[in-house]
Amino acid sequence: MSLDFRTLWWEDDALQMLDQTLLPQEEQTLVCRTKEDVWEAIKRLSVRGAPAIGVAAAYGVVVGALQAKTSGAVLTREMVEEICDYLASSRPTAVNLFWALDRMRKIASESHDILNDLLAEAKTIHQQDQDICRRIGEHGQTLLSNGQTVITHCNAGALATSGQGTALSVIYAAAAAGKEIAVYTDETRPLLQGSRLSAWELQRCGVHATVICDNMAATVLRDKDIAMVITGADRVAANGDAANKIGTYGLAILAHEHGVPFYVAAPISTLDMSLEHGGLIPIEERDPKEIYEGMGRVTAPEGVDVFNPAFDVTPAKYIKGIITEHGIAAPPYVESLARLASMSPAP
Ligand code: MRU
Numbered sequence: 001m002s003l004d005f006r007t008l009w010w011e012d013d014a015l016q017m018l019d020q021t022l023l024p025q026e027e028q029t030l031v032c033r034t035k036e037d038v039w040e041a042i043k044r045l046s047v048r049g050a051p052a053i054g055v056a057a058a059y060g061v062v063v064g065a066l067q068a069k070t071s072g073a074v075l076t077r078e079m080v081e082e083i084c085d086y087l088a089s090s091r092p093t094a095v096n097l098f099w100a101l102d103r104m105r106k107i108a109s110e111s112h113d114i115l116n117d118l119l120a121e122a123k124t125i126h127q128q129d130q131d132i133c134r135r136i137g138e139h140g141q142t143l144l145s146n147g148q149t150v151i152t153h154c155n156a157g158a159l160a161t162s163g164q165g166t167a168l169s170v171i172y173a174a175a176a177a178g179k180e181i182a183v184y185t186d187e188t189r190p191l192l193q194g195s196r197l198s199a200w201e202l203q204r205c206g207v208h209a210t211v212i213c214d215n216m217a218a219t220v221l222r223d224k225d226i227a228m229v230i231t232g233a234d235r236v237a238a239n240g241d242a243a244n245k246i247g248t249y250g251l252a253i254l255a256h257e258h259g260v261p262f263y264v265a266a267p268i269s270t271l272d273m274s275l276e277h278g279g280l281i282p283i284e285e286r287d288p289k290e291i292y293e294g295m296g297r298v299t300a301p302e303g304v305d306v307f308n309p310a311f312d313v314t315p316a317k318y319i320k321g322i323i324t325e326h327g328i329a330a331p332p333y334v335e336s337l338a339r340l341a342s343m344s345p346a347p
Contacts (some may be wrong), residue, residue: 049160156232241278
């Protein structure tokens, strides 16, 4: 499976990325040369999706370290800690952000050549993410047969990682194994990651994609012979409860009601074994404007209250399996995830 676009890369001493806020209309590169550039790119969703946020943050630390050096400072571990704290404040839910920053903190605390070692670690995280995505796809595609149709929500594809995705990696790996799989992609209000991003990359990769509004999923599950629902995750608690883009929880309940299996695809780095259950996962709330002015015009009366949580938590009881790079975890997740988490996240 080879992609003809890149989500993010390191070039010319800067983090470069495809600016996802402009898709699908424009393909523009955003160049981040300061830690503030990287923080804002994560916050505004120019780069988004849990694994991609982790990789971007790792390079963000390098960018911050270079910035400090250019200003004449001698790079210290304390400075790297400060850069990491700063980047950690960009978004709260995807645990990959904190996981990647912890790896960078550790390198800085052990290194005698901080800048070079930070860059090497960021490149390793980047490379490992690509391998992990491929392996998630290989495990997940065994669940699919030729001619089947799936539903996905948000974007857990190549655009959400630095490789070929998590949920969509399963589709790409199935396609590479000669299976023709069709995908219904929820539009994913309010920021339309399903229609703007998943449909864009599926089409680009030759997979048949059909966009539906989020409120059409029940009808599709009832009428369209759906083999499975498959989504990504931003953080999975020790008991298997999984935070993902707002709307995932409702989709899981609908799948359950229609007897359609619901799978989550996520790397080990998305597991947060320190949290006993999903109620402890911090859920980001975003600018109300994304709801009342998200479509290029005002769509709600001025002054109305708006609630805009970016994620929800799907209880483990609705999840048939969690597809990781080390295999597919099955319930009871307290046991299966503990086993997987004890394996190295690196391939
Ligand atoms: O707000 P976003 O676009 O960063 O949300 C992304 C998701 O919810 C993805 O499904 C999740 O991060 C998994 S990406 C492989």
